[in-house]
Amino acid sequence: MTSSAGPSRDAIVATAHESIARGSKSFAAASLLFDRRTRERAWLLYAWCRACDDIADGQDHGHVMSVVEDAPARIAAMATLTDAALAGDVIGVPAFDALRLVAGETRLPPRFAHDLIQGFRLDADGWRPRTEDDLLRYCYHVAGVVGCMMAVIMGVSPDDDAVLDRACDLGLAFQLANIARDLDEDAAAGRCYLPTDWLAEAGIAPDAVMAPANRPALAALTRRLTTRAAQFEASARIGTRALSFRSAWAVLAAARIYGAIGHKVAERGERAWDARVTTGKGEKLGFIVQAAIDARQRLTIAAVPRDPGLWQRPR
DSSP states (O other), X not given: OOSSOOSOHHHHHHHHHHHHHHXXXXXXXXXXXXXXXXXXXXXXXXXXXXXXXXXXXXXXXXXXXXXXXXXXXXXXXXXXXXXXXXXXXXXXXXXXXXXXXXXXXXXXXXXXXXXXXXXXXXXXXXXXXXXXXXXXXHHIIIIIHHHHHHHHHTTOOTTOHHHHHHHHHHHHHHHHHHHHHTHXXXXXXXXXXXXXXXXXXXXXOGGXXXXXXXXXXXXXXXXXXXXXXXXXXXXXXXXXXXXXXXXXXXXXXHHHHHHHHHHHXXXXXXXXXXXXOOOOHHHHHHHHHHHHHHHHHGGGSOOOOOOTTSOOOOO
């Protein structure tokens, strides 16, 4: 940390923009639909989230996960820098100064940042889900809470639990789609996020998830994941009624892009991991156009209460 004034806001925003452009083409495309202030804050938040993920997993902007031997120490250092940034200290590390800026400009609750770091602790401790509830709790810590933070950045009150629940739902949907798509990459890094109860039911040994003989059963489990993802996405769409048109447009574009990833994984079945599932530029453009229509029509969606059967984020 440093006591100097540090880089200008414009410089930190520019670095954050570079980070999202390198780390997620899908989120980068969707972020362009926000108004300028919200867009810049989304980049700032992304930069911090991306940096924390890279620190925890030994990655470079989400690419090439490696086994990290000193994960607890890395996360402790991450938490220390995060607390300092939330306190308004100039850190001298662009991603953490990005958090300082976005937290200072919004009513971002510190507990949300702490909840995200807890997700990295779970991975560092070698934690694995036993039940679906365990899986969804993990998804909250690594993605659902990011949805909550994004909602605050978009102007939602940190006290508006009803809208934050819907924002969390979208994060859960994204993470479930990611888990389905990245089963092989996670297995190569010694990880598996499929609940052990599910694996036992399917007759899959936890240490042989990607074995060729398991592909039919694995395809069935990924359809289970993507079905859950679609349920959370549908719930999240109702929450866009509380957003401005441009914010709703960006959110719904991201939902369509990530929803397509989940659909493709399910459709490919046993071949889902032969090549990484992505969406092309043309597809993204089409989803952005469709999302504009969705955003225009969002207020016509019935404001039904959230399904009480859906998993509930911690308060």
